[in-house]
Amino acid sequence: MKKSIENKSVKMRDVADHVGVSAATVSRALRNPEVVSEALRTKIAAAIESLGYLPDPAARALASTRSDVIGVILPSVTNNVFSAVMDGIYSAAEGTRYSVQLGYSRYAPLSEENLIRLFLRQRPTGLIVTGIDQTDAAKALLQEADCPVVQIMETGPAPHDRMIGFSHYQAARAATAHLIAQGYSQPGFLGARMDPRTQRRLQGFRDELRAHGIDEGRRVHSTTYPSSVTLGGHLLAQLMDAAPETDAIFCINDDLALGAMFEAQRRNLRIPQDLGICGFNDMEMMGAAEPSLTSVRTFRREMGAGAVQLILDALSGGARPDGNIVDLGFEIMPRHSTRRNS
Amino acid sequence: MKKSIENKSVKMRDVADHVGVSAATVSRALRNPEVVSEALRTKIAAAIESLGYLPDPAARALASTRSDVIGVILPSVTNNVFSAVMDGIYSAAEGTRYSVQLGYSRYAPLSEENLIRLFLRQRPTGLIVTGIDQTDAAKALLQEADCPVVQIMETGPAPHDRMIGFSHYQAARAATAHLIAQGYSQPGFLGARMDPRTQRRLQGFRDELRAHGIDEGRRVHSTTYPSSVTLGGHLLAQLMDAAPETDAIFCINDDLALGAMFEAQRRNLRIPQDLGICGFNDMEMMGAAEPSLTSVRTFRREMGAGAVQLILDALSGGARPDGNIVDLGFEIMPRHSTRRNS
DNA sequence: TTGTATGCGTTATCAA
């Protein structure tokens, strides 16, 4: 079965001629196979295969007022938290007839709004956006969108449509509670970028401290710079200089945690005795580090795949029983870096 | 200037009516502004702005037999080597009228071939593919493609069209030479995935050893599993068990190097005295690690951005003087993990 | 410099 490479633009019409039917029938064989007779269907399929026909997505989109793309808007290319999300998205889209169109907002709400506008112009099959912090205009656009919209990475009270993620606030509280349960009494906070999602994590940290009657003192250190391993080291240095009593840190993400670990080693702070460290996201390296690092596991790949599935579900049926909000939760992964008791 | 949100599909015709010209003029104002009178151009621009007009990409593609997408085919979503490449690509495409369409081959040549076929069907503005190891069919497709094609990540003798990258073979030789120059006499090799690009790095390692009359012994350890920090630890463990004389390692990438470092620490091997470590790619963490880790810096973001630029150049002109091959080179970043002398 | 007319490849409406 040698596949034709020289398919210099074979079109639906050519397939139709080859079989001896009208183009309309070929179109139906592709879109609504069930209304085409078995006999024709197989002949058409064979012709498509032998001619190497591939439909023109532009023509299809123009005629059907619907393109087969799933638009995805993420805040960052480089933050590898989103690599896993993308992996899930692409995996779930693979094998379907939908293709993925990616846009990056660079954490800029206005840029996100423009991307939404742009993507909507293509009449996509579905739209996946990150988080719950859209501009008002963006919210309006999403509200009017005539396609399923899924918000990922977070859960919240009022989804535009559907939503899959977890509570960053609760996750941060749980992480902080873990530190306290391990006997740390002066936990600090290391944050970077400090986008709204991160802010909610800080809020969780603070509320948990308060719930235990612990004053945060000068132990919250953050910056709006994007996070990095290097930055984690710098932030820990600042923190320890400003608040030497700090005996544990909750880091907004694993890069900061890793950098903080290295800095702690440079300062000859013993982990976990002198300093407990907890990261966020539980990237693969956390378990492999020496010492291994505690983190909050999040289900990033599942969020991506789940979001696509939510769109597919929406296409082929109604609302979900769970009110269209899927909370994937999180999981504290206790490791050596916070193993003070026992 | 409140932007219309309720642009329920305003089309070129609406803009034209609003200004009192024909749709063709609006079209020209967008595509060939220079042939439209100054007066009309500004009026049209104003109308577009106030009506919130956005062109329909499908209609545009259909009518012009050319879509404004730049197709990009990468092997992996999760390998964050490619995050930086994507960052470069998206940055360079931003502000142009082109949008990026991403496809992932999962390191499967056949899957890459299918993606090329699929993307070409959209008559893209340009195509960016990874490396030089396409199937014959894919090569044929690229050869016939009626758009600029850029191969990234690598240089090689016979580009399909244009090429931007570096020599993995030379980079590996240089890294190995660095280890030897630092006084290590029994360097080992840690590899994962072992795709063709990685194989060429291994070849470089071997040839450099040979050039110094060093026998590789049992010090080459690799696996086809995808690389990870954890795997780096396992591989080092295997290597040290099989070849305890090993005094340095060249790792196929930074994740392996980091994992090897952790494993070395677990085994109480002193870095760099007992074991020198060199990674590949020079991710941000390498300089921040404790001890800091030597690596081979590669210009990933620049490859992405450069690839887009090559396409843009091709569109607006002829061939480059340099034979259409851009070699971005690499740079050895010597750090503590190989600082044995001095 | 601008307008008119036609076509891009597919889907959808309507008949048959």
Added chain:
DNA sequence: TTGATAACGCATACAA
């Protein structure tokens, strides 16, 4: 179940 035919929104001859 299938076939003609008219959109879909825009770009480009060609004419003016």
